[in-house]
Structures are given as C-alpha cells and as structure tokens.
Amino acid sequence: MKIAILPGDGIGPEVTEQARRVLDALDLPKLTIWEGDVGGIAYKRHGHPLPQETLEMARAADAVLFGAVGDPDCDDLPREHRPEQAILGLRSELGLFANLRPAAGYPGLEDMSSLRPEIARGIDLLVVRELNGDVYFGDKGERSSDGGREGWDAMSYNEAEVRRIAHTGFQAAQKRRGRLTSVDKANVLETSRIWRETVIEVAKEYPDVELDHMYVDNAAMQMVRSPGQFDVILTGNLFGDILSDQASACVGSIGLLASASMGERQTDFGTFGLYEPIHGSAPDIAGQGKANPIAAILSLAMLLRHSLGRENEAGRIERAVAKVVASDVRGADLGGTASTSEIGDAVLRQMTALA
Numbered sequence: 001m002k003i004a005i006l007p008g009d010g011i012g013p014e015v016t017e018q019a020r021r022v023l024d025a026l027d028l029p030k031l032t033i034w035e036g037d038v039g040g041i042a043y044k045r046h047g048h049p050l051p052q053e054t055l056e057m058a059r060a061a062d063a064v065l066f067g068a069v070g071d072p073d074c075d076d077l078p079r080e081h082r083p084e085q086a087i088l089g090l091r092s093e094l095g096l097f098a099n100l101r102p103a104a105g106y107p108g109l110e111d112m113s114s115l116r117p118e119i120a121r122g123i124d125l126l127v128v129r130e131l132n133g134d135v136y137f138g139d140k141g142e143r144s145s146d147g148g149r150e151g152w153d154a155m156s157y158n159e160a161e162v163r164r165i166a167h168t169g170f171q172a173a174q175k176r177r178g179r180l181t182s183v184d185k186a187n188v189l190e191t192s193r194i195w196r197e198t199v200i201e202v203a204k205e206y207p208d209v210e211l212d213h214m215y216v217d218n219a220a221m222q223m224v225r226s227p228g229q230f231d232v233i234l235t236g237n238l239f240g241d242i243l244s245d246q247a248s249a250c251v252g253s254i255g256l257l258a259s260a261s262m263g264e265r266q267t268d269f270g271t272f273g274l275y276e277p278i279h280g281s282a283p284d285i286a287g288q289g290k291a292n293p294i295a296a297i298l299s300l301a302m303l304l305r306h307s308l309g310r311e312n313e314a315g316r317i318e319r320a321v322a323k324v325v326a327s328d329v330r331g332a333d334l335g336g337t338a339s340t341s342e343i344g345d346a347v348l349r350q351m352t353a354l355a
C-alpha cells in the first residue's frame, strides 16, 4: 500500500500533519508513505505548482492525501503558475471526475450550526460534484470591449461527462437512502438542459433510486430551510463547489468536512482517489495553530475506506472524531480555544480508547 501525502500551502501542512499522526498510530502493515511538494511551495522550490515529480508520485500511489493549495504571494503570477492550477492539474491528469462530499450533523454540535438545532440535526447528505468539466475547464480569457476589459469563461458539459458522474451519483444513492436530487439551472443554461436529459436517461438503469430535479437557486434555499430532505445531491463543478461550502456551514464549520475525488482506476485494495478537506489554504489563519484538522483526519478515513479497503480503521477514526466533536475540545472555528495539535491529541486519545 502506497500513500502520497501532498501537504501544500497555508494550513495544508498543519492539518495534514495531524492526519499523518493518526495514520502512524494505526501502524498499518506494509504501508509506504511518500511526501511531495504541491502548490505555492512547489512553485517556490521547483518553479511549477505541480512538478512532474509530484505528479509521478501521485500516479504511482494507491491514494493521495492532499492538504490545500493557495498562496497570496502567488496572486500576480500568470495563471499556469498559480497554486490552484496544481489541484486542477492533478484532478484532470489523474482522471478524477467525481468529488464526493459527505455532510452530516454531529450530535452535540447543533449550537454551532447556522441553522436551528432541530433542523441541523436532520442533515445527512452527500454532494456528488462533477470535477472535470464546467466553467473551470472551459475556454476562458480576457478581451477589451466597449465597457472596458471583459472576461469570459465558457461553461460546457457533454453527455459522456454527465453520464459518468450520474452513474456515480445513482450508485451512491443505492448505498444510502435511495434518493437522488439532480441540481441544475435548466431553465436558463444549455449545459443544464443536456445535464437534466442525460440524468433522466441514466435513471432508467436505477429504478430503485427515487430521482428529482431542482434548480440551483431553489436547492440553495432548500438546503438552509430543510436540509433533511436531501440524500444525494448530484451536480456540476461550480454548483457543487458552492453547495458543499454551504452544507459545511449547516453542519457547523468548514473545518469539519472531508472529500474524496475518484476516477475509474482500480488499485489492489479499492479505487484510486485523492482525498482532501473541502476548505482551502486559509492564509488568514495559517501558521497560528488555529486550523481545525478534523476535515483532514476525516479525509484520511475516506482514503482508508475507498482506496485501501480498510473499513475498520476508517470507522474507528470516524467514531473517535465524533467523540471529540461532541466534547469540549473545540477549535476557534467552533468557538473554542483548542489548537490544531490539541485537537489531533484528542482524536488520538479517543482512538486509543476505541482500540
């Protein structure tokens, strides 16, 4: 088993360090761990945010544990040298087209949700976000116009792209509560019309899954009004980015939510994937020990489950995290004073208790 850890920028190294401690404590046999540079730190050291060496390391691994990229020092660089290009490059080079973002309410954390406690308690959803298409990868640029500089970003989806992610969504729904909400903006966008028609086509293969469709504006409203109605939300790259940050605020903090990016490649133990917190590099709190490492630790749990076939260890980490989240050990994002490493300590203590 080989894991590539790419800590990246800002709070990335701080939170992945805690995930690494948890991984080390599991003492898994025959595990090789590599570490590589990615993002702004990679640009500074190697002249490129995604060095060839890092890409090869990720390719050779069974799974990648990713921190975050983004560095204010790099804001003025040409686009191809900006840290964010590294994660976009990894996703497309590694064929990772499906981003799974679970969001579930924690007992004992309702006071931190942006929602009323009785509503927060009902959240248990999974955002399945398409990762390889949409405005992120479409033709883009800047030109001059009568109104001054004009930027454009082309949004596109073809049927094959939608079909592929739709299968992921339906299969996830089958393993959960059997409900899938496809989110689009089919009343105004051509991409969304293709999206919706294709999802309806794919649905025929999953008669056991109950499908409905929602416009993204309505979905955003429904998520804060009654999130308990959602099981799996299937959506495109841009809408998925926005809705999953929103889901994190409904749960309590962006520092709690993990994600898995999957493709089709199988490893000896499961499906190859890249795992990362949904949050970014958070330069505003970097280097202060204030970052909540739970999202990174839960990303490790997803990695163990999906790529390494280690369900027992994944479950143990998740149970330990649930205990810590319900305890008075809280980071600044949850109104507490615990530091990044103190939260890591608490998770390790709970894991020992559960062993």
Ligand code: ATP
Residues within 6 Å of the ligand: 011, 015, 069, 070, 254, 255, 256, 278, 279, 280, 281, 282, 283, 284, 285, 290, 291, 292, 293, 295, 333
């Ligand atoms: P990206 O574009 O990479 O998603 P972003 O601009 O959305 O980044 P984040 O880096 O996710 O921004 O940070 C958003 C806010 O959430 C910041 O105020 C940051 O301090 C806070 N935040 C993010 N992650 C954590 C964490 N793990 N613990 C505590 N606060 C966090």
Ligand code: MG
Residues within 6 Å of the ligand: 245, 278, 279, 280
């Ligand atoms: Mg963000």
